[in-house]
Amino acid sequence: MNTQTETLHETLTTPVAGRYDIIVAGSGPAGFAAAITAGRMGARTLLLEQTHAVGGIATSGLMSHWTGATQGPLYNEILERESQPGPEEKYSGRHIINPDKLKLVMLEMLQEAGVDLLLYTFVAAPVMEGNRVVGVITENKNGRQAWRAASVIDATGDGDLAARAGAPYRKGREPDGGMQPVTIMFKVAGVDYSRAVFPGSFETNFEIPGGRIQDLGHAHLPHPAGHVLLYPSSLPGVVTVNMTNQTGIDGTLAEDLTRAELACRRQIEQIVPFLRDKIPGYEKCFLISTASLMGVRETRHFIGDYTLTAEDIVEARVFDDWIATRCSFNFDIHNVTGAGLDKDGVQHKFRSKGNYTIPYRCLLPQGIEGLLLAGRSISGTHKAHSSFRVMPICVNIGQGAATAAVTALRDGVGLREVDIAKVQHALGEQGVTVG
Numbered sequence: 001m002n003t004q005t006e007t008l009h010e011t012l013t014t015p016v017a018g019r020y021d022i023i024v025a026g027s028g029p030a031g032f033a034a035a036i037t038a039g040r041m042g043a044r045t046l047l048l049e050q051t052h053a054v055g056g057i058a059t060s061g062l063m064s065h066w067t068g069a070t071q072g073p074l075y076n077e078i079l080e081r082e083s084q085p086g087p088e089e090k091y092s093g094r095h096i097i098n099p100d101k102l103k104l105v106m107l108e109m110l111q112e113a114g115v116d117l118l119l120y121t122f123v124a125a126p127v128m129e130g131n132r133v134v135g136v137i138t139e140n141k142n143g144r145q146a147w148r149a150a151s152v153i154d155a156t157g158d159g160d161l162a163a164r165a166g167a168p169y170r171k172g173r174e175p176d177g178g179m180q181p182v183t184i185m186f187k188v189a190g191v192d193y194s195r196a197v198f199p200g201s202f203e204t205n206f207e208i209p210g211g212r213i214q215d216l217g218h219a220h221l222p223h224p225a226g227h228v229l230l231y232p233s234s235l236p237g238v239v240t241v242n243m244t245n246q247t248g249i250d251g252t253l254a255e256d257l258t259r260a261e262l263a264c265r266r267q268i269e270q271i272v273p274f275l276r277d278k279i280p281g282y283e284k285c286f287l288i289s290t291a292s293l294m295g296v297r298e299t300r301h302f303i304g305d306y307t308l309t310a311e312d313i314v315e316a317r318v319f320d321d322w323i324a325t326r327c328s329f330n331f332d333i334h335n336v337t338g339a340g341l342d343k344d345g346v347q348h349k350f351r352s353k354g355n356y357t358i359p360y361r362c363l364l365p366q367g368i369e370g371l372l373l374a375g376r377s378i379s380g381t382h383k384a385h386s387s388f389r390v391m392p393i394c395v396n397i398g399q400g401a402a403t404a405a406v407t408a409l410r411d412g413v414g415l416r417e418v419d420i421a422k423v424q425h426a427l428g429e430q431g432v433t434v435g
């Protein structure tokens with residue numbers, strides 16, 4: 001596709017549709033948490049989301065479960081609100097997600113917090129005054145609109161706003177820019193839970209009739225698919241499948257995302273027969289749903305005032321300017337060139353000195369004012385990102401980001417000047433603790 005043939009110079013007059021204390025772009029785990037927190041702290045808050053639903057990968061991405069041992073009051077509240085007795089709970093100690101239930105739970109929580117929400121609204125660009133973000137431009141059925149805000153939180157996953165604002169970033173891993181593969185999650189029904197197996201990690205490679213389960217996947221599935229990841233759901237006979245796998249995709253390019261849709265959907269056509277033929281309990285399974293949002297694991301890593309490293313995570317560092325605490329997960333790097341775990345990933349052998357914290361400086365994109373990053377795009381190395389990208393940690397980051405933004409607003413100072421002790425005090429009042 002040739003996208004470089006012509007440049008159109010246009011002058012647009014854009015109406016200012018509203019003014020807010022805090023605008024949050026993107027409503028995944030990080031953006032949802034940020035908007036809820038800002039609303040609960042009494043800030044006039046607008047949450048903008050391009051899809052039909054809040055939740056991001058947790059909901060529209062058809063996610064299986066909240067991963068890791070991270071703790072946090074808002075995260076725990078989400079778990080409690082969405083929890084439901086399910087026949088399959090006994091098969092898994094995981095925090096299973098029912099995406100359709102979670103969509104409504106999140107909408108109701110936002111409404112209770114007094115957050116204004118616009119779905120079906122793409123955040124196209126920041127409004128800039130010099131190097132300061134003072135609002136955003138949206139495109140939706142209403143047309144093109146501008147919104148002003150004291151602070152903007154970019155929780156788009158890819159950092160769309162920060163990139164447009166001119167914040168510096170790298171894509172993917174440090175030596176060559178390689179990014180983790182993308183996945184369309186899907187669900188099958190008709191699984192016999194009395195016999196079904198649920199390999200939950202790349203390193204879970206047990207014997208089934210015909211061979212070891214991951215070896216069978218590598219032998220029979222179309223490259224770059226190949227691993228077998230199957231998760232119990234909260235619905236009878238329904239299993240969530242994390243097995244499509246497309247490498248070489250840049251999730252910030254529409255043409256790559258389009259290519260990945262076709263590739264992953266073709267893989268599903270081969271994965272379902274594989275499950276029926278090879279995996280005990282799946283003999284009568286059939287496809288019932290696929291994610292409406294491409295599962296993009298990794299794109300831009302912004303350069304913040306601090307860059308979180310793998311060592312910070314292993315050493316369980318408690319930073320003086322922590323804004324997210326009790327974070328816990330391994331280095332879940334999916335193979336950048338094929339199936340399974342990447343050579344730099346560590347799952348079962350992961351060891352650390354405890355839970356880690358995330359410093360506020362990772363949320364401050366260098367050279368830009370008025371804007372905070374929240375979620376998987378914060379400043380971290382490729383390896384550190386493979387840990388903090390998981391949803392519970394993104395919730396904690398979003399909560400910390402909004403608490404800092406509202407504290408700055410109350411004190412009439414810029415985001416870089418905020419009194420971090422006050423931010424941490426406010427987080428403490430919300431039940432956030434270190435340790």
Ligand SMILES: Cc1cc2nc3c(=O)[nH]c(=O)nc-3n(C[C@H](O)[C@H](O)[C@H](O)COP(=O)(O)OP(=O)(O)OC[C@H]3O[C@@H](n4cnc5c(N)ncnc54)[C@H](O)[C@@H]3O)c2cc1C
Binds near residue numbers: 050066377392
């Ligand atoms: C396939 C896959 C499997 C995973 N498995 C797990 C798992 O089992 N457990 C776990 O805890 N984590 C898992 N993760 C990681 C986790 O889901 C993500 O890293 C996490 O959701 C990131 O949260 P976020 O809020 O930063 O971004 P996202 O969840 O990506 O949310 C971003 C939101 O912003 C919206 N958006 C983007 N751009 C714009 C724009 N310009 N304008 C308006 N809206 C916009 C999107 O529609 C989306 O709703 C998985 C990720 C993937 C891709």
